[in-house]
Amino acid sequence: MTSDSANVVSAEKLGLTFQTNDGPVQALTDVDLSIRKGEFVSFIGPSGCGKTTFLRVIADLEKPTTGSIYVNGMTPSQARRKRAYGYVFQAPALFPWRTIERNVALPLEIMGISGADQKARIARTLDLVNLAGFEKKYPWQLSGGMQQRASIARALAFDADLLLMDEPFGALDEIVRDHLNKQLLELWARTDKTICFVTHSIPEAVYLSTRIVVMSPRPGRVTDVIESTLPKERPLHIRDTPEFLEIAHRVREGLHAGHSYED
Amino acid sequence: MDSTRDKVVPVLTILGGLVIVWYVFAVILNTPFQRDLDRRAGEDPGTIEFIGKTLAQPKPILPAPHQVAINFFQSTFMVKPWSVRSLVYHAWVTLSSTLLGFAFGTALGILIAVGIVHVTTLDRSLMPWIIASQTIPILAIAPMVIVVLAAVGITGLIPKALISTYLSFFPVVVGMVKGLRSPEIINLDLMHTYNASRSQIFWKLRAPAAVPFLFTSMKVAVAASLVGAIVGELPTGAVAGIGAKLLSASYYSATIDIWSALVAGSVVAALLVMIVGIAGRLVDRAMGARPA
Numbered sequence: 001m002t003s004d005s006a007n008v009v010s011a012e013k014l015g016l017t018f019q020t021n022d023g024p025v026q027a028l029t030d031v032d033l034s035i036r037k038g039e040f041v042s043f044i045g046p047s048g049c050g051k052t053t054f055l056r057v058i059a060d061l062e063k064p065t066t067g068s069i070y071v072n073g074m075t076p077s078q079a080r081r082k083r084a085y086g087y088v089f090q091a092p093a094l095f096p097w098r099t100i101e102r103n104v105a106l107p108l109e110i111m112g113i114s115g116a117d118q119k120a121r122i123a124r125t126l127d128l129v130n131l132a133g134f135e136k137k138y139p140w141q142l143s144g145g146m147q148q149r150a151s152i153a154r155a156l157a158f159d160a161d162l163l164l165m166d167e168p169f170g171a172l173d174e175i176v177r178d179h180l181n182k183q184l185l186e187l188w189a190r191t192d193k194t195i196c197f198v199t200h201s202i203p204e205a206v207y208l209s210t211r212i213v214v215m216s217p218r219p220g221r222v223t224d225v226i227e228s229t230l231p232k233e234r235p236l237h238i239r240d241t242p243e244f245l246e247i248a249h250r251v252r253e254g255l256h257a258g259h260s261y262e263d
Numbered sequence: 264m265d266s267t268r269d270k271v272v273p274v275l276t277i278l279g280g281l282v283i284v285w286y287v288f289a290v291i292l293n294t295p296f297q298r299d300l301d302r303r304a305g306e307d308p309g310t311i312e313f314i315g316k317t318l319a320q321p322k323p324i325l326p327a328p329h330q331v332a333i334n335f336f337q338s339t340f341m342v343k344p345w346s347v348r349s350l351v352y353h354a355w356v357t358l359s360s361t362l363l364g365f366a367f368g369t370a371l372g373i374l375i376a377v378g379i380v381h382v383t384t385l386d387r388s389l390m391p392w393i394i395a396s397q398t399i400p401i402l403a404i405a406p407m408v409i410v411v412l413a414a415v416g417i418t419g420l421i422p423k424a425l426i427s428t429y430l431s432f433f434p435v436v437v438g439m440v441k442g443l444r445s446p447e448i449i450n451l452d453l454m455h456t457y458n459a460s461r462s463q464i465f466w467k468l469r470a471p472a473a474v475p476f477l478f479t480s481m482k483v484a485v486a487a488s489l490v491g492a493i494v495g496e497l498p499t500g501a502v503a504g505i506g507a508k509l510l511s512a513s514y515y516s517a518t519i520d521i522w523s524a525l526v527a528g529s530v531v532a533a534l535l536v537m538i539v540g541i542a543g544r545l546v547d548r549a550m551g552a553r554p555a
Binding site for chain 2: 059060061080081083085086087089090091093095096097098099106107109110111138140
């Protein structure tokens, strides 16, 4: 049971096959991956490469069919029961009948955290995503970017050390996305959380990550794992440096390699 | 304000058209009987006078709108509300069983919907029976319910209310099942990541998501409840209520009374639907809905 306890996530020979009407689909095959505490790992690849599926396996939203995976040294199911992670979905998934502060309070209510503590946590996390002052607003009164920030606050509210993010900024325009990427890095630096981040944007992956996992479809698998050489401090204009472009190039190469045999 | 005017004008136009058509048919339908009367009395009135007479018969085939209006006004405002001749009295009797039946029906509907959403066996077994229950003509069921319950000593409000319940629980079941299943997968996944219990998922996600569906189906249910109450009054021996009024008026061919009782029924129905609608809007607003 006790797979390397320093690893937040460790997967060995992980495979997941969906049974569909058109026969079995191999969403994941032979994924070996360890994620250390405090890392910012991006998963990138075309649709159908299993990046979201892998995140959902960590979150115990999907069950693997082969291999093993441990989250904080526990099975995903045990880890979920211990509320080991916060999950940010593609859409904000805020409850429209709750104000922003009540939305952030949702996991706290479910986990039975007391009223006074709830208040403090709501204030702190909303401050962390720069939404202080919007506590009493309803989701429809906020822009898409602000809604997604509120959903990040909700995932942070109960202080899980692991943050799983599934294309959280995919539906936003590029200006908002740049802004949120910068804020996310600041947040990561301040909180020292481990972040798993699914994206299909190469610049986003390179800008954010300490490690980039390149994946490829049919069957979904890991084709390359790239360690970022960028410093932890990353202003937005770092994306114009040769170092950044070199990493981006390697990611692109990896993506092409994964595709080569099918076209 | 403009929007209300936009709604009021078309509605009034249609109403005006209907009134005109009604008058035309009143004249046409009452003509044969009036001719008969005139022939026997040996009278030969002019056209205008004849039309006037067709619209002033005491027991016309189709009463003219103003006859109904006068009757309605007199039996609503000119008699004491607790008198048997008052429509207010009859409307109150019907309303009380409507509301009781509606309350039962809504509660039962919600209960069944919660069961259907949470228990697979109920989902498979109950729904066909519920749909079948609504295909049985209420006119056939109503007297049996009244008679059977009277045999075990239950009379008065409850049997009538049960017929209202029978009609009103169905839209609530259908609406609430849809409402309780309305949360998207992503919201259910979210609750799963929090390791939320079934009751937490119900109270914090399914129930609030179902509220708008509940009010929409309650609007249908309250109108059905009223129909149920009126139908329930028909076999009760015609003591009181709009249904009883309809029945006794039809014994005496008092067509004007029938129509004014019908109007009373429609007014009650419209008010009930409106009240449920307003309540729904207030709840919606309290739950932070975007003002339309």
